[in-house]
Amino acid sequence: MEDPSPLIRQRIEKYEQLKREFNLVHFPNTFRKDTDIETFIALYGTRDAEELAGVKTVHRLAGRIMASRKFGKASFIHFQDSTGRLQAFFEMAKVGERPYELFKKLDIGDIIGLWGAPFKTKTGELSVYVEGFELVTKSYRPLPEKWHGLRDVETRYRQRYVDLIVSPEVRRTFVTRSRIISAIRAYMDERGFLEVETPMMQAIPGGATAKPFRTHHNALDMDLYMRIAPELYLKRLLVGGFEKVYEINRNFRNEGISTRHNPEFTMMEFYHAYADHEDLMRFTEDMISHVAREVLGTTVITYQGQEIDLGAPWARMTLKEAACAVGGVAPEVLEDRAKALSFCSKAGIEVSGGESLGDLQLAIFEKTAEDKLVGPVFITSYPREVSPLSRPNGNDPSVVDRFELYIAGREIANAFSELNDPVDQRSRFEEQVRRKEGPGEVDEDYIRALEYGMPPAAGEGIGIDRLVMLLTDSPSIRDVILFPLLRKGDLP
RNA sequence: GAGCCAGUAGCUCAGUCGGUAGAGCAUCGGACUUUUAAUCCGGUGGUCGAGGGUUCGAGUCCCUCCUGGCUCACCA
Secondary structure, X not given: OOOOOHHHHHHHHHHHHHHHHHOOOOOOOOOOOOOOHHHHHHHHOOXXXXXXXXXXXXXXXXXXXXXXXXXXXXXXXXXXEOOEEEEEEEEHXXXXXXXXXXXXXXXXXXXXXXXXXXXXXXXXXXXXXEEEEEEXXXXXXXXXXXXXXXXXXXXXXXXXXXXXXXXXXXXXXXXXXXXXXXXXXXXXXXXXXXXXXXXXXXXXXOOOOOOOOEEEEOXXXXXXXXXXXXXXXXHHHHXXXXXXXXXXXXXXXXXXXXXXXXXEEEEEEEEEEOOOHHHHHHHHHHHHHHHHHHHHOOOEEEEOOEEEEOOXXXXXXXXXXXXHHOOOOOHHHHOOHHXXXXXXXXXXXXXXXXXXXXXXXXXXXXHHOHHHOOOOEEEEEEEHHHOOOEOEOOOOOOEEEEEEEEEOOEEEEEEEEEOOOHHHHHHXXXXXXXXXXXXXXXXXXXXHHHHHOOOOEEEEEEEHHHHHHHHHOOOOHHHOOOOOOOOOOOOO
């Protein structure tokens, strides 16, 4: 910033003056702590004042000053580190007259290192009886107001670092996010899945139908696409002989932004050879209920006021059953293209007229039933036309062996038995090209891979952000992504 | 991309009918040895998102634009 506000100029000048006056090192990196606040509280939190009076152990702690109550010759501050928040007591008689003068000039937001023994105040709050301290990092910018915190959502997203400093619940959400992902990794690893990494930059953006982001490699003079899904690469690995693989990573889709969509989002995809979609339903309900227990200690969650039990087993319903039973659609509408078309126009579903019956069935399901599926529920038997990578059902070739998982009205996972017939796969790709869906060209190398033989398998994608939203009761995907995409722009 | 709503001090917010821009917190100076949004006294701080228009006069009314939120569309 070229012209810092008076407040910031004032702080910079103040720091210069403090350094001169108290002979301080400029932004030092010499303080070392030996105790986290969480540990300190765990050691002493339950002991009473008399017991603590006998504890002479000096701990070195560090953190950011979040609140202060200063008096002439003694003061209290609250400071926080990554593990918690603690009160510290500064007494002129203890730290000395000069250091106390320095202390009184510290600001909320400054990072301080301090050492002292535990004690309990008159009100019974565990605190550090400070023997000495160092100004570790000067904060030039004032923090948001202590009582209301940071309310402005734009600032919260653009300056997440400030949001994290002042909003404990935001920190908690992102810690939970990390634990969820760790629990998933552990679950997969324990079951013999191999975590792999496949290209984020692809010459042919396959595996889904979203619009890709385009980029360019200069040295190769080659256009590339940010991946919209890792699917086709993961299945190449099945051809290569890995039988259980997974990847947790970003996908990029050049589509709209909403409370449920961010242009880059995190997906776990996994593939299991010698398994089918039925196996994956059991696997999924077990995994997600397991993760909920690991991270939250329960399978019963409350999402936006609605109680949902993630305990297995989960309900199952075909797409048509859901449209009828949940969406209130008359069964014959789903069996006749003309009736389906007229239903769509009445229901306000946009149609071009070129849709197949399967396209219409899916559109009707999504319009009428999707957001009512509190679940958890597996929706099965998707139309073949909307599932170009799925294996057709053995009894009814109009549908495929696929399911989507719905919880709280949202699609959380999509899975199917994989199509491993290269001839059928080629014709589905060609059909996509004809219908101008997908990448616009056949991924010949993927077909070639299938021609070598891919073992029968099932695969699944789980939207990690949405799962985290569910388990952290977050209404918007931006609440579970540290730095959600916003228009380029700076705050004044 | 469309509709609706919002933008005032570093932060959280008032601002009536168009008539001299306010409060609390933060910050600065002073008092204060057990506070919990400490308290008390005094002070600093504003391109009212940007630009244009109407008017004697605009934070307030009108237009355009910017940014964000929500809903819808696309998508997962």
